[in-house]
Amino acid sequence: MRKFRSTGFIAAAILVAGSTTALCFADALSLVPGQFANPAVAAAPPGATAEPLDVLRLSSPWLTPVPGGVQSLRGKVVLVNFWTYSCINSLRALPYLRAWSERYGDKGLVVVGVHAPEFGFEKDAAKVGQASAQLDVRYPNLQDNRYAVWRQFGNEGWPGFFFIDAKGRVRGYRLGEGNYAEAEQLIRTLLAEAGHDPSDVPVTPIVGTGVEAEAAWGDLRSPEAYVGYEKAVKFASPGGLVKNAEASYAAPSDLSLNQWSLAGRWAVGREFATLGAAGGAIAFRFHARDLHLVLGGAGDGRPVRFRVTIDGEAPGANHGSDVDEAGWGAVSEDRLYQLIRQPGQVMDRTVRVEFGRPGVRAYVFTFG
Structure with missing residues (x-):
């Protein structure tokens, strides 16, 4: 069981019969000014699978399927987001995920949600589907009740972001909120490497509203x-x-x-x-x-x-x-x-x- 230390308060949840430790991160809960964010996009965590697309291909159920099937992710840039619908940290990340899916969807990016529940009610596929519709989560979404995908990716908390290049390799990992500008720049870099030109897509501010608004x-x-x-x-x-x-x-x-x-x-x-x-x-x-x-x-x-x-x-x-x-x-x-x-x-x-x-x-x- 791995332990992860944050600069802020950490809430740990034991989710799968004690075998998986899940952490919900509020980056700015540090009481020291200027230490509000986790480090920027980093390498894949220790133990992460070398074949992330195969993990997704062999996983189910898909609440919102990948158009053309999971095999169609080959040759695409894929952003995998681990989330759960009652976690405020996950909710505040949604405006960025929706915007990136819309901005770069025709440039070769596919955003994939992996819904890993914190509480028992979040294991109910019907409730997750209803919440996803209310939250306008229209990109592919996989239900991971047993944390099988979570463990194979080596994820450590909500929200977790894995950036996968067109060759199927994990090129970056981000845990927690913040550093979204660096994350978008990595997406653009991976798309350019894959032969797509994102230069005509303007990088405009992304602002959440309502419950999705950035924390004060x-x-x-x-x-x-x-x-x-x-x-x-x-x-x-x-x-x-x-x-x-x-x-x-x-x-x-x-x-x-x-x-x-x-x-x-x-x-x-x-x-x-x-x-x-x-x-x-x-x-x-x-x-x-x-x-x-x-x-x-x-x-x-x-x-x-x-x-x-x-x-x-x-x-x-x-x-x-x-x-x-x-x-x-x-x-x-x-x-x-x-x-x-x-x-x-x-x-x-x-x-x-x-x-x-x-x-x-x-x-x-x-x-x-």
Whole structure:
């Protein structure tokens, strides 16, 4: 099991019966100014396959197939992106992947997504397909539930980028967000080597919007925070977490930065916490422009209404894309929900999310 050290906070997830360590990277979580990005495009990681196209050819299922079949990738420049649809770091990379696919698709580039799930619900092909459609992921996409492709490529986290030349060789590897200009330049170099001329394709700025907008790195002081007991830290409710059993929790009188709490009846499992009674809440003290929470819907399939407050008040102009100004939203799908986006000054704030009925699942807080 390989370990990888980042300049920022690292959240590790053990995904396949303890055999694969997956890391979700938020490059700018370093608290030292100027150390926000991982190194630029590097060589393939140790142990990476020498025949990446053969790995893709022998893998399945393809949620979105390669036009002409995987064999048609021979002679093309291929960019393989390891991602998972509830990871904010993966989502913020999508504008670049879509733009490169559109800019260079007729120049010999094929972008291929390899969806390697972090959470159990992301193993459901129907849910991944629905999320991919909502996220406008139209390039080929492979589901890698057992991390077979991940391991053969030697990938180490989300998002991971492998740059494969027209001879089928891995010419570059990039882990995490950032350094997109260098990545695009490598794509253009590989295309030129393959006999394609990308010089008539303008390199214009790529800007994400909504949940895909680049993080406000300079204001980011909060790391990912998992709710399941396996990776939970800084839990502040009196008595601590009770594993694998429903229990009553109370909110503390105050939270310090990056502490979180539960209120009401919750059953905390390894991966997520499930609300057992109406009126339960989860709270977090954070410092970031954006706050997201990965949530899962109730077992009966009906939406679960929730209300968000920030420092005890309705969010108003600080509401995220999944809530209104009064703080109201609903969990109808298993995915990442953007609860807060602050357009003004960023400071330490406390968010509280109260749910109208039981059954909702809470997985992880992420920030931007």
